[in-house]
Amino acid sequence: MITTDIIIIGAGPTGLFAVFEAGLLKLKCHLIDALPQPGGQCSEIYPKKPIYDIPAYPEILAGDLTDKLMEQCKQFEPGFTLGERAETIDKQEDGSFVVTTNKGTKHKAPVVAIASGLGSFEPRKPLLDNISDYEDKGVEYMIKEPELYRDKDVVIAGGGDSALDWSIFLADVAKSVTLVHRRTEFRGHLDSVEKVQELKNQGKINLITPAEITAINGIGKVESLEITKKDKAPFTLKTDHFIPLFGLSPKLGPIANWGLEIEKNAIKVNNALDYQTNIPGIFAIGDGNIYPGKLKLILCGFHEATLMCQAAYQIINPGKRYVLKYTTVSGVDGFDGTRKEAPKAVVKAID
Amino acid sequence: MDSKDIHITIIDRDGVKHHIEAPTDIAMNLMEVVRSYELAPEGTIGVCGGMAMCASCQCYVNSNHTLPEMQDDEEAMLSEAFYVKDNSRLGCQIHMIPELEGLEVELAPES
Numbered sequence: 001m002i003t004t005d006i007i008i009i010g011a012g013p014t015g016l017f018a019v020f021e022a023g024l025l026k027l028k029c030h031l032i033d034a035l036p037q038p039g040g041q042c043s044e045i046y047p048k049k050p051i052y053d054i055p056a057y058p059e060i061l062a063g064d065l066t067d068k069l070m071e072q073c074k075q076f077e078p079g080f081t082l083g084e085r086a087e088t089i090d091k092q093e094d095g096s097f098v099v100t101t102n103k104g105t106k107h108k109a110p111v112v113a114i115a116s117g118l119g120s121f122e123p124r125k126p127l128l129d130n131i132s133d134y135e136d137k138g139v140e141y142m143i144k145e146p147e148l149y150r151d152k153d154v155v156i157a158g159g160g161d162s163a164l165d166w167s168i169f170l171a172d173v174a175k176s177v178t179l180v181h182r183r184t185e186f187r188g189h190l191d192s193v194e195k196v197q198e199l200k201n202q203g204k205i206n207l208i209t210p211a212e213i214t215a216i217n218g219i220g221k222v223e224s225l226e227i228t229k230k231d232k233a234p235f236t237l238k239t240d241h242f243i244p245l246f247g248l249s250p251k252l253g254p255i256a257n258w259g260l261e262i263e264k265n266a267i268k269v270n271n272a273l274d275y276q277t278n279i280p281g282i283f284a285i286g287d288g289n290i291y292p293g294k295l296k297l298i299l300c301g302f303h304e305a306t307l308m309c310q311a312a313y314q315i316i317n318p319g320k321r322y323v324l325k326y327t328t329v330s331g332v333d334g335f336d337g338t339r340k341e342a343p344k345a346v347v348k349a350i351d
Numbered sequence: 352m353d354s355k356d357i358h359i360t361i362i363d364r365d366g367v368k369h370h371i372e373a374p375t376d377i378a379m380n381l382m383e384v385v386r387s388y389e390l391a392p393e394g395t396i397g398v399c400g401g402m403a404m405c406a407s408c409q410c411y412v413n414s415n416h417t418l419p420e421m422q423d424d425e426e427a428m429l430s431e432a433f434y435v436k437d438n439s440r441l442g443c444q445i446h447m448i449p450e451l452e453g454l455e456v457e458l459a460p461e462s
Contacts, residue, residue, distance in 0.1 A: 045399050118394050124462060127433050159431050187427035246431050249405065249462070250398060265394035 002079060004030040006312050007099050007109040009086045009255070012040025014286030014301030015115035016069040016078075021309040023076030024327070027316060028335065030079035030107055032086045032099065034120035035248075039066030044121060044248060055299060065298075075334025081105050083144070085120045087254045089282070097281065110281065111312040114260075114267060115305070117287040118250035126157065126244045128216055138222025139242050149174045149241060155225055157213050158245035159183060164192040166245065171204045178206040178237065180213060180227060216242060258282075266290035274311035275304045281315060283308045357449060362413075362457040363390045373447045381456065382408035382442035395461050401443035406432035408442035409459035416454050418445060433462040 006022050008015040011033035019029045037043055039062075042051075047063030054060055060068075084101035089112065091097055096110045123141030125131060131139060143149075143166055154174040156167050159181040165188075167179045179196065186193050199205040208227060214234055215226035222242050228234040252265055260277050261268040267284035269275045271291035275283050285308050286301035294300075313322060331341030356372040361384070363369060373384045382397045385408070399405035403424040409432055412418065418440065421429075425444045429435055439459065445451075 041399075045404050046402055049402060118398060124433070127462075159427065181430070183427075183430040185427065185430070187424070187431070246433075247405070249407065250394070252394065265392055 001098075002030055002081070002105070002107045004028050004079060004107065004109045005316055006030075006111045006113055006309075007032065007097065007107050008078075008113045008115055009033075009099070010040060010115035010117055010286070010288070011035070011038035011080065011082070012115060012117050012286065012301075013042060013065060013069055013298045014117075014305050015040070015113070016066070016073055017302045018113055018115060018285065018305035018309060019073035019076055019078040020069075021306045022312065023073065023335065024325070024332065025309055025313045025322075027309065027312060028078075029076070030081065030109070032081045032084060032101060032105075032107065034083070034085040034122075036083040038070060038080065038082070039063070040117055041250075042066050051298070053297065053299060075332065075336050075338045075340075077335045081107065085253060086116075089258050091281075095281065110316050112282045113305075113308055113312070114255060114277075114282065114284040114288060115286045115301070116252075116255060116284075118265075119252040119255070119288070120250065121248035122251050122253070123244075124246040124249050126213065126246060128213065130216060131244075134216055134218065134222050134242070137220065138218065138240060139216070139244070141244060143170075143243065146170065146173055151175045152240040153238060154178070154241045154243060155180060155213070155237065155239045156243045156245060157181070158247075159186045159188075160245065160247060161188040161192060162247075163245040164188040164196050166243065167205055168192065168195050168199065171199050176206060177204070178208060178239070180208045180211050182210050182212055182230075184209045213242065213244070252288075260284070263290050266294075273307075275308050276311060283311070355449075357447065357452040357454070359384070359447075359451065359453070360455040361385060361388075361390055361410075362455070364458050364460060375447045375449050375451075379447045380443050381410065381445040381447070384447060385442060385458065391458060391461075396458075397443065403428050403441050403444055406441060407461070409434070409439055410442050410456040411436055411459060412438045412440055412454070412456050414453060414455040416451055418451075432459075434459045 005027040006029045008031045011031040022029050042062035043066050050059045084103045086099050087102045088100045097112050099107045153176045155178045157180045170177050200207045211229040213225050214228045217224045224236050224238045226234045267289050269284045269289045275285050285304040287296040333339050355376040361369045396407050398407040406428050425441050
């Protein structure tokens with residue numbers, strides 16, 4: 001059981017900034033995210049795209065924003081449970097909550113902050129009737145354990161960075177790698193596209209374009225795929241694995257069943273006060289909440305995170321006096337023993 | 352109606368036809384028009400915010416309007432999307448301009 005002060009569901013910009021604000025109040029945070037890396041949408045969908053409305057940054061790449069937020073909250077030593085989706089929440093007799101992930105990891109805290117944006121990112125599954133029958137029996141939507149593919153025949157479908165990068169990686173691991181894409185053009189970093197071209201020329205990647213997987217065959221597991229090249233007759237290719245990499249799309253998921261008031265796929269909160277939901281002790285901040293006048297902007301998420309932490313402080317330290325401190329005045333004391341502070345003014349006489 | 356508005360028809364994911372007016376003077380795109388009229392639930396359209404990076408605003412263009420040519424990123428995204436047809440476009444890449452008076456589009460299924 002992981003115990004902390006605030007469980008933050010969602011490691012996007014809002015969740016990461018909440019770690020910093022909580023840290024200033026000496027509250028420790030643990031973040032849970034379905035994605036394997038922090039940053040949420042900023043890292044997953046558009047890391048190389050610029051954002052122009054982060055205060056004081058005339059322009060910042062979404063991926064760089066994640067890096068900066070990680071750096072800013074680092075001294076407060078946040079815990080991370082990544083690649084796991086928050087599945088259930090159970091209120092304990094002592095008033096605290098236990099959040100359990102789809103992999104069974106348990107987290108306990110008196111306060112839960114849902115900073116889940118549009119939801120947890122789920123793989124987009126190709127439209128093949130029987131594909132669910134083969135999930136984890138040769139069909140994998142994410143590569144978690146590359147060794148699984150050692151000396152196996154693998155077919156990857158997709159035309160983006162992940163399809164390219166994994167084809168390159170598995171070319172050295174698998175017995176054979178076949179990359180199938182609907183077009184001859186790929187959307188990825190130039191380096192990756194060139195590398196795939198090179199591996200194709202060396203015969204290490206079998207490239208089939210423009211083509212689609214049109215059927216999965218096999219008894220109890222994937223044995224072969226039917227591949228159809230544009231305007232050609234389908235053919236069968238033997239394979240052990242089929243890895244469709246068509247990107248991820250966010251789904252509200254199990255949070256919808258937590259008894260929270262939901263409106264327009266978002267969690268209703270009290271914006272007059274502290275962004276608390278209808279369940280005391282559970283807050284929702286960032287793109288995933290809704291209140292009159294809500295704007296889904298990163299900068300609004302930062303504000304919401306800050307107010308949420310104040311309320312969390314009151315829950316965790318009931319009745320304790322508190323006065324807002326400015327970082328410039330008080331400095332920042334990290335949980336790792338580091339201290340940041342403004343340099344002292346130099347007092348020196350002028351002759 | 353404002354003189355800068357155009358009439359367009361949007362068929363939602365349940366097959367319901369909506370005849371609506373879209374402004375042409377505030378740099379709105381089709382995805383944003385759909386959201387402003389709430390013709391698809393929040394969170395199911397315009398997920399990436401309009402960067403041609405998610406295909407949640409895919410639509411089929413039923414009328415014969417001349418649309419702006421597809422840019423590389425839209426074409427690449429559609430090549431990875433599902434339910435794609437010859438008349439598929441991403442709503443976020445179709446800006447509301449007076450020439451689109453009478454446009455008719457159908458929202459592609461959620462995926």
